[in-house]
Amino acid sequence: MTQDSLIQIFRFLFFxxxxxxxxxxxxxxxxxxxYPYVLFVLLFPIxxxxxxxxxxxxxxxxxxxxxxxxxxxxxxxxxxxxxxxENYIKFSFGLNYQYQSVKFFEKINSELISYLLLGIATxxxxxxxxxxxxLPLILSIxxxxxxSTLFTFVICIGFIQLMKPTKR
Amino acid sequence: xQQIIIYIFKNSTKVLFxxxxxxxLVLTIQNHSYHRSSVxxxxxxxxxxxxxxxxxxxxxxxxKSENEAxxxxxxxxxxxxFNQSDSLVHDTKKKWNELMYEVTRCKVIQNxxxxxxxxxxxxxxxxxxxxxxxxxxxxxxxxxxxEKTSNNYATVVSILNTKxxxxxxxxxxxxxxxxxxxxxxxxxxxxxxxxxxxxVKKGDTIVTSQSLYxxxxxxxxxxxxxxxxxxxxxxxxxxxxxxxxxxxxxVYVIKNYHKQEIENLQxxxxxx
Numbered sequence: 001m002t003q004d005s006l007i008q009i010f011r012f013l014f015f016x017x018x019x020x021x022x023x024x025x026x027x028x029x030x031x032x033x034x035y036p037y038v039l040f041v042l043l044f045p046i047x048x049x050x051x052x053x054x055x056x057x058x059x060x061x062x063x064x065x066x067x068x069x070x071x072x073x074x075x076x077x078x079x080x081x082x083x084x085x086e087n088y089i090k091f092s093f094g095l096n097y098q099y100q101s102v103k104f105f106e107k108i109n110s111e112l113i114s115y116l117l118l119g120i121a122t123x124x125x126x127x128x129x130x131x132x133x134x135l136p137l138i139l140s141i142x143x144x145x146x147x148s149t150l151f152t153f154v155i156c157i158g159f160i161q162l163m164k165p166t167k168r
Numbered sequence: 169x170q171q172i173i174i175y176i177f178k179n180s181t182k183v184l185f186x187x188x189x190x191x192x193l194v195l196t197i198q199n200h201s202y203h204r205s206s207v208x209x210x211x212x213x214x215x216x217x218x219x220x221x222x223x224x225x226x227x228x229x230x231x232k233s234e235n236e237a238x239x240x241x242x243x244x245x246x247x248x249x250f251n252q253s254d255s256l257v258h259d260t261k262k263k264w265n266e267l268m269y270e271v272t273r274c275k276v277i278q279n280x281x282x283x284x285x286x287x288x289x290x291x292x293x294x295x296x297x298x299x300x301x302x303x304x305x306x307x308x309x310x311x312x313x314x315e316k317t318s319n320n321y322a323t324v325v326s327i328l329n330t331k332x333x334x335x336x337x338x339x340x341x342x343x344x345x346x347x348x349x350x351x352x353x354x355x356x357x358x359x360x361x362x363x364x365x366x367x368v369k370k371g372d373t374i375v376t377s378q379s380l381y382x383x384x385x386x387x388x389x390x391x392x393x394x395x396x397x398x399x400x401x402x403x404x405x406x407x408x409x410x411x412x413x414x415x416x417x418x419v420y421v422i423k424n425y426h427k428q429e430i431e432n433l434q435x436x437x438x439x440x
Contacts, residue, residue, distance in 0.1 A: 021222060027282040027414075030354060050181045058188045067215045069280065069287035069323060071199025076192030083185045130196045132284050132351075140351070 004045060012060060015040045020067045023155075032147045035074075035124065036155045037064065041081050042119045043160075046089065050082075057082040070131060077126035081119055088118045108160065116156055121149045199285075209316050209323050210278060210289045216321035219277040220291055227417070234417050241307040269383055270423040272296055276311075276416040277321075284351040286326040288312065292421065293320045303381035303422040309388050309410040310334065311419055313381050322421075327388075328354055328413050334381070336388055339373040341366055347374070347388060347407070354413050356392065359405040366403070368394060374407050380427050 015037040023034050041057045061075030068074070092115035128141045128148075176183050210216065227234070274292035292298045294317050304311040304324050312326040313334070325332050327349065334347045336359065343366035345359035362368065372391045378384040389407040396403060 020218070024280075024282075030352075031282065033282050051184050054181065054184050054188060058192070061192070065195070066212070067210055067218070067278075069210050069289075070283065071197075072192035072195025073199075076189055076196060079185060079188045079192060083189075130193075133196070133200050137351075 008044070008056075011040050011043075012056065016060060016063055019064060024068060028147075028151065031144055032151050034148065034152045034155050035127070036152055036159060038078070038081060038120055038123050038152065039156050039159055041078055041085065041123075042116065042156075044082075044085075050086070053082045053085070054079060073127055073130045076130055077123045080126050081123040084122055085119065088115055088122075091115075092118065108157065112160075116153055117149070120152050120156065121145065124149045124152065209287070211293065211316050211318040211321040211323045213318070213320070216277070216289065216291070216318070219289055223275070223277040223291075230415075230417060233415075237307055237417070244307075268425055270297070270425065272298060272421040272423065273418060274298070274322075274421060275418050276324075279414070279416050280326070281328055281354045281414050284330050286328045287315065288324040288326050288416070290314075290322045290324060290419065290421070291320070293317045293322050295319055297423065298322045298421050299423070301381065301427075302424070304419050305382070305386055305422065306411065306416065306419045308412075310376060310382065310386055311411065311413075311416065314421065326413065327357060327409070327411075334388075335377045335379045336374050337377040338362070338366060338368055339375045339385075341368075343368075344377055345374075345405070355409055357389065357407050357409060359407060360402065362403045362405055364396070364401050364403055368403065368405065370394065374405075380424060380430060382422065383424075 019035065019037040023036060026034055037060065040060060041053070044053050044056075057078040058075050061078035062072070064070075064074040065072055092111045124145045125141075128144050132141050132144075210219070272292060274290045274296070276288050277291045278289035280286045280288060288311070290298070290304070298314060298317050300314055300317060302314045304314060310327060312324040312329070312332065314322050315325045316323045327334065327347070330349055330351050332348065335344065336347045337344050343363060345362035347357050347359055349357050359374070368391055370391055370393070374388045374391065376382040376384065376386040376388060387410050389409040389411075391405055392408040393406040394403055395405070
């Protein structure tokens with residue numbers, strides 16, 4: 001058990017509890033909800049096994065589904081995000097992302113912002129599509145996706161600021 | 169066969185992704201079909217227990233409003249009692265063997281109102297006699313219908329659920345309509361098939377009609393807006409709920425002792 005995997009287990013439980021106890025109760029203007037638990041998937045260490053990430057995100061989503069009575073909505077969108085993540089990292093940080101340091105989120109720059117926005121938007125679009133599950137309501141799905149993405153993004157930036165190691 | 173196994177080993181990540189995504193899709197679709205809904209629900213020991221713990225803390229913040237609500241309810245019941253024509257003459261024989269409704273008090277331990285298909289969790293289950301398809305109300309009006317139960321917990325399809333349809337009527341005129349929700353505003357529900365013969369106006373009270381789930385006359389809300397559509401013979405009506413669905417505490421589950429009998433009768437009538 002290395003320190004890194006302990007950190008990941010801690011994050012899993014931390015985001016799960018925070019989502020259930022606090023962020024699911026936030027409901028701006030009746031339809032804007034934040035889902036910052038996507039940070040668990042987005043900030044998973046780059047070098048680690050992809051299969052493991054897929055299973056971990058599925059479990060995270062499924063637990064949320066049990067608590068929020070949403071069927072398989074969160075499980076599906078988290079797994080999709082975990083699957084797409086590598087492409088987004090390539091897109092945002094350039095092709096030689098493997099050689100970067102694992103803690104790629106230490107500095108908030110345009111690369112990190114584009115990566116976060118892409119990831120969150122994918123997750124939220126998939127989630128609202130599955131949750132509402134009806135094409136006539138596509139406009140409602142898109143507006144919800146847009147505003148919730150922005151809201152989640154703001155909260156995620158806050159979390160990243162907090163998680164940054166302090167400079168000595 | 170060998171080829172397939174080699175393929176699976178080569179693309180294990182892709183196969184795993186497809187497998188997990190399919191599981192999630194199946195669960196989602198099951199959740200969207202009304203009659204076989206939610207294999208996965210929060211009426212189980214773990215999530216019910218967590219919500220109960222959280223709720224035990226939360227309820228201290230709501231003590232004052234809860235007390236006020238109870239006092240108001242008491243006052244209303246007392247006025248009913250005092251205004252009875254003769255409170256001494258009770259039909260005591262009729263009382264217990266012909267009881268039609270039984271009311272169980274319980275508490276909403278998880279409230280949900282930000283999706284299209286909202287489900288609540290109650291802290292009462294089979295042990296207290298709560299069964300699927302019972303109506304749930306509180307002192308202000310209706311909440312929903314019980315969907316699944318475990319030993320100690322139950323889930324409720326909220327009135328703020330696009331799948332839910334509840335029989336209702338206009339209080340003063342007995343015109344029937346079906347209440348449903350369009351998923352937009354948590355304060356309003358819609359009646360889509362109120363006949364145009366009905367004389368309704370803004371502010372009229374909508375109550376439940378006698379059904380399998382609810383006794384007659386439980387308040388739902390007041391008419392807020394009336395839309396007329398020239399193509400059909402029906403009004404579409406926006407109803408402002410009396411209940412604040414974002415703030416629920418104690419609720420009552422209603423058991424209808426005659427439900428089985430009515431259902432059997434209806435089944436026989438359809439068969440013939």
